[in-house]
Amino acid sequence: MTNESDTMSIEDYLAKGGKLSSPENVPVRYRAELMRLMSSFVDSELAGSAGFADAINQAPGIRERIAASRIVLEKAAHAEKVLDLMSDFGTDKAKYNQSHDWSARGPRDTHVDTRRQGGDMRLSVFHYPLSGWADACVMNALMGMATVVQMDEMTGVSYAPLADVIREIAPVEKRHMELGLEGLERLAEGDEGRAAVKEAVAYWYPRVAETFGAAGSDRYDRLAKLGLRHTTNEDLLARWKADADARLAELKLA
Template sequence: MTDTMTLDSYLAAGGVLTNPSNVPPRYRAELMKLMATFVDSELAGAAGFADIINLGPGIKERIAAAKIVLEKTDHAHRVLNIMGEFGADTDRYANHHPWTARLGRDADIGATRSEHDMRLAVFNYPFSGWTDAVIMNLLMSRAVAEQLAEYSTISYQPLAEAFRSIAPNEAHHGDLALEGATKLIENGEDQHMQDSVNYWWPRVAVSFGGDDPKRFEFLKSLGLRRNKNSSLRDRWSQTMAETLKSLRMKTPEQNV
């Protein structure tokens, strides 16, 4: 950053920050919120999948679920380490929140966050079984891919690099879900799968959040956003509609 350029101008022009000591308070607050949401969602997601490992119909499926649990926990650890550089108590963090806590299956909280942590609302709902978990993973892994593509270009370079390293693993979780869904269809689980699509689709869709033009422009000026939430959600919706079609399933709107 040149001596004549303000920090705001530097970030708006695509500049990057590399050290907590260079980060102003408002930037730090937004960065910590972003990291906490990711870490809490990964830990809550890992806790949810841990509970269904032994429901897998075979060894291969159980290995896949265990791999997801391991990698999501590792992803949380990577980003939590960066939070630690900003003063977060990383030793206490993992045991501070009830990651396994879930609401009732019929709860409808929209995008409301838990009172315990910053996990996305979708991670407050329980799985009803193996098939349900596969479908949730199928839908959510693609949503995570869209979000990571967005966050892999943010202006805090260490975090952007962490997200870029995490993205391939999360994409593989989607591959595992697609493989699992294909096998479930072969085993005649079509209707159960469609029921799960109808349940999880709106809950995953709302995880993108709504559009707040003023807030978006603020985050964009800090180099923390490039695309609106609705744009990410629309890309996810289009991609998942095509994936579901290949599996002989429909989106809830198409299934009416």
């Protein structure tokens, strides 16, 4: 099993579903795409955590306060786990954390281009500010559902150490989404609350949808060849829509 004819190119290996295991066996092009993928994840978690910090003080009750604190803490911890993988490639963790103001947000009503904003690689949805508790719950629930779909896709990623980390944190991210839903449930009990929630849903729904990227994206093809993606943007979006629509209907928020 060790003769020369038994080796294949990394490209063929990846195309056939092979996994890579360390920075040492990662080709340059792959490394760049993988780093980009991980950067986007880390930046989104850090921005998500930082943006949610204010929600702690807007929480209406102690349970909600604990839930919000937990989300802020755990998202930062998830960022660190992936940042640790990036450190294996030479990323300086401390500097990375300081490289952007993770709590910075743009204006609420100016559309953010879904492409990367400067060096900050957070998903575009994390550039919009939260306005109040109901808004925070809606954003967290809708984006949480998207995260569940996106992380499910990431567990198939061909860089095994990343797939392992994602498998470890996915259940916790799912719990964050559920905490958002529980918040929504309580808010939607009264008419006034329901109106505020509906308004927030109208605001966040299209912005979360945009995080799935464009249909027929070139980047998807490139990533799929490297085993870094397996399901198209449009399929993932459809999966999220089905889930979100069903849950909103259940809460009579659709």
